[in-house]
Amino acid sequence: MNSKENCWNCKSIVKSKGFFCDHCGVIQKPSYLDEFEIFGLKKEFLIDLNVLEDKYLELQSKLHPDKFVNSSQNEKDFSNEHSSRINESYKLLKNNVSRANIILKSNGYDLEKESKTFGDEKMLEDIMDLQSKCMLAENEISKKKIGNEIKEVIDETINELNLLFKKKSWKEAYNLNVKLSYLEKMKNNIS
Amino acid sequence: MNLINIEEANNKNETDEDICIGLDFGTTNSVCAVKIGKKTIYLEDKNGKKLIPSIVLYDGEKKIIGNDAVKEKKFLKSIFSIKRYFNKNPEKKVFLDGQNINISAIDIAKEIFTYLKYSSENFLKKELNNCVLTVPAYFDERARTGIMKAAFMSGLNVKRLINEPTSAAFAYGLEKNKRGNYFVYDLGGGTFDVSLLKLSDGIFKVIGTSGDPNLGGDDFDDLFANKLLNNFFNLSMSKLAEEEKLSLIKKCKFLKERLSKEDEFFEEIKVKGLVKKIKINRTFFNEAIENLLDRTIEISDNLLKESELPVENIDGFILVGGSTRIKLVEEKILKRFDVKIFNDIDPDLVVSHGAALHGYELMNGAKNLLLDVTPLSLGIETMGGLMEKIISRNTTIPIVKEQTFTTHENGQTAIKITILQGERETSKNNRTLGKFILSGIEPKSAGIPRIKVVFALDVDGILFVSAVDESTGEEKHVVVKTDDGLNIKDMRDIVESSIKNAKDDMQKRMLIESKIKAKGFLNEIDAVKKDIDTLCSKKDIEKINKFIKMLKDELEKFDADKINDLIEKLNESTKSFAQMRIDEKFSSIVGEKTDLLEK
Numbered sequence A: 001m002n003s004k005e006n007c008w009n010c011k012s013i014v015k016s017k018g019f020f021c022d023h024c025g026v027i028q029k030p031s032y033l034d035e036f037e038i039f040g041l042k043k044e045f046l047i048d049l050n051v052l053e054d055k056y057l058e059l060q061s062k063l064h065p066d067k068f069v070n071s072s073q074n075e076k077d078f079s080n081e082h083s084s085r086i087n088e089s090y091k092l093l094k095n096n097v098s099r100a101n102i103i104l105k106s107n108g109y110d111l112e113k114e115s116k117t118f119g120d121e122k123m124l125e126d127i128m129d130l131q132s133k134c135m136l137a138e139n140e141i142s143k144k145k146i147g148n149e150i151k152e153v154i155d156e157t158i159n160e161l162n163l164l165f166k167k168k169s170w171k172e173a174y175n176l177n178v179k180l181s182y183l184e185k186m187k188n189n190i191s
Numbered sequence B: 001m002n003l004i005n006i007e008e009a010n011n012k013n014e015t016d017e018d019i020c021i022g023l024d025f026g027t028t029n030s031v032c033a034v035k036i037g038k039k040t041i042y043l044e045d046k047n048g049k050k051l052i053p054s055i056v057l058y059d060g061e062k063k064i065i066g067n068d069a070v071k072e073k074k075f076l077k078s079i080f081s082i083k084r085y086f087n088k089n090p091e092k093k094v095f096l097d098g099q100n101i102n103i104s105a106i107d108i109a110k111e112i113f114t115y116l117k118y119s120s121e122n123f124l125k126k127e128l129n130n131c132v133l134t135v136p137a138y139f140d141e142r143a144r145t146g147i148m149k150a151a152f153m154s155g156l157n158v159k160r161l162i163n164e165p166t167s168a169a170f171a172y173g174l175e176k177n178k179r180g181n182y183f184v185y186d187l188g189g190g191t192f193d194v195s196l197l198k199l200s201d202g203i204f205k206v207i208g209t210s211g212d213p214n215l216g217g218d219d220f221d222d223l224f225a226n227k228l229l230n231n232f233f234n235l236s237m238s239k240l241a242e243e244e245k246l247s248l249i250k251k252c253k254f255l256k257e258r259l260s261k262e263d264e265f266f267e268e269i270k271v272k273g274l275v276k277k278i279k280i281n282r283t284f285f286n287e288a289i290e291n292l293l294d295r296t297i298e299i300s301d302n303l304l305k306e307s308e309l310p311v312e313n314i315d316g317f318i319l320v321g322g323s324t325r326i327k328l329v330e331e332k333i334l335k336r337f338d339v340k341i342f343n344d345i346d347p348d349l350v351v352s353h354g355a356a357l358h359g360y361e362l363m364n365g366a367k368n369l370l371l372d373v374t375p376l377s378l379g380i381e382t383m384g385g386l387m388e389k390i391i392s393r394n395t396t397i398p399i400v401k402e403q404t405f406t407t408h409e410n411g412q413t414a415i416k417i418t419i420l421q422g423e424r425e426t427s428k429n430n431r432t433l434g435k436f437i438l439s440g441i442e443p444k445s446a447g448i449p450r451i452k453v454v455f456a457l458d459v460d461g462i463l464f465v466s467a468v469d470e471s472t473g474e475e476k477h478v479v480v481k482t483d484d485g486l487n488i489k490d491m492r493d494i495v496e497s498s499i500k501n502a503k504d505d506m507q508k509r510m511l512i513e514s515k516i517k518a519k520g521f522l523n524e525i526d527a528v529k530k531d532i533d534t535l536c537s538k539k540d541i542e543k544i545n546k547f548i549k550m551l552k553d554e555l556e557k558f559d560a561d562k563i564n565d566l567i568e569k570l571n572e573s574t575k576s577f578a579q580m581r582i583d584e585k586f587s588s589i590v591g592e593k594t595d596l597l598e599k
């Protein structure tokens, strides 16, 4: 993957992970980069979302198909591929659960493949408990209250998850991420 | 002595090829604008009008379009609101032209585009080939493709499709320097769109979009007419003859528009020979349409909730579309949201204005980034008739998603994939965009093959689907598209090369039309080539192949007559085959066992 490649346009040698040729400035065929690499970020669970957004807009400003309306078909296609990948990666990195999942996946744990069951009883109980509170909430005030409670639990879970990632405890992190995905869903349903 | 006109030479730094008009093809009216140099101008027809009614009156061989049709005695026989049909089936030939030939919504829209192009060229005294075309944000993929196709057929090269509310926000951002979170409320003649945008320096990002593609001024006219008829004549609409019904509705449109300036007035209304002088007032009208306006408020509210942006963080509502002149619209918005309202760019013109600005940017290097979203979720039908989402609504485009499928029976060699768009759980409640069959899968035990399907939505919101059998590597690019199987990329190529190579406008259009027809026909034949090879005699196959080859060669050239001639010949040579197919009553074009896919 790290081997040198040639620019399709001027044939000079380009860095394999660049978006443009250093020599002629022409857009390059997308080479495979993972979501973090695209934005030049370290593969860590906690990222600065402002940095992510700035980087996202910077890349789109250069690579979006609107910049290539009058270019060759090759350039149009490359721009479309880059821009699509950037949109998709941005969406995945913005969200806690899918961001955690990317890291877990690269370490052999795939949220989509594993069955979404809870690793331990305690976790299941916590979720069921919140779930029934949600069901009982009838008016705006009690909904708001339970909504805030869920938000607090989410924050705690994120902190815990961060520690697990630091310790490289993938299995535990995987289980906790399943919990987080349920919490996020609950939060969306109640608001 | 000859004087050299220096001014003209200086003005020539913009060649005709660089100009790109913004075209707002509306349900009621169409508007064209263009930015040349530093100035944005609206293009007027020969009557000096900027708003061009989107109507076509077929009178024998004649087609009368726009403001000319309004002046005609036979005006009520015109085809109105053709844009509304793009939500149904734009390809279906359910209309009649002046010579009783069946035509589709696309054919009619094509006439309007041709007219708009022609009258804009007359106004500017320049040839115009490029446009940025606007569409309602909530239009689905099929409606988008249909509109784009109609524009292509008129000889316009559609450089970009953009959403109407986004276009309006672009105009406000650039002309009025708006920065912050803005909510666009766009109520036109046939459609209702809302979009929430974040406007910052050099970046215009759509956060979310929603709407109703079947709610607009036309519906208010109907409701108003209904109520008048009910209250003052004790009649229902079904009791009126078609012509009288239409004329009453058109009258109500006029009364409705007058009510935005006057609170009340008297009007003589004649129904079934009975003339009554009726006091028309705003309250009466408001009652007729209130339910629909409440719906627009609910849709707006839901979008705000979904985006998790508190109303306090909204810097303003931008009003777009002629129907926002109805007084009650503003009242309802203020009552529910208590926000600042902006309508200082003419709500009829602002969409085309934004499109013109974007067109200019596309041709001269885009300085402002426009990031838009897809309005509807896209997915596939799974077993049991459910929809599985692949790309969810409000995802920024362009976007690519991959999904891997497998077979669920031993030895299965083909998979059928049905592509859906919409938000409902069951597939039958969503829009079917198209079906495609991936054949040639190596026969293996159930669950073993891995078929990777790629769903790509481009910046115009047009879908491209391709699939690869990861074990054999067979790739089949299938574009979910019109019934003749011609995709937007092919069409754009045809239009671009025809523009370059045709002598005049007429020739250009003929070339485009015959090439589109030829390409579509070749694709159709390609899909049944296997059957042709098994069913037809050797002599027939040779003949068919010869004409296919000749037609393909001719498609590289620019002679419309020769292309048409070959289409005719190819059609003739495949007639016996078509008959055989009907006789055999083929159940599927592949003739192989196909099954619903299983994940």
Ligand SMILES: Nc1ncnc2c1ncn2[C@@H]1O[C@H](COP(=O)(O)OP(=O)(O)O)[C@@H](O)[C@H]1O
Binding pocket: B025, B026, B027, B028, B029, B030, B187, B188, B189, B190, B191, B216, B217, B218, B253, B256, B257, B258, B260, B320, B321, B322, B323, B324, B325, B326, B347, B348
């Ligand atoms: N003063 C007005 N009061 C109420 N409705 C109006 C007024 N002016 C125009 N309209 C309505 O606005 C609609 C046309 O708006 P427009 O933005 O041109 O729609 P579209 O883009 O769908 O063609 C028509 O239904 C028309 O009756």
Ligand SMILES: [Mg+2]
Binding pocket: B024, B026, B027, B164, B188, B189, B321, B351
């Ligand atoms: Mg409009």
Ligand SMILES: [Zn+2]
Binding pocket: A007, A008, A009, A010, A011, A012, A021, A022, A023, A024, A025, A026
């Ligand atoms: Zn180069």
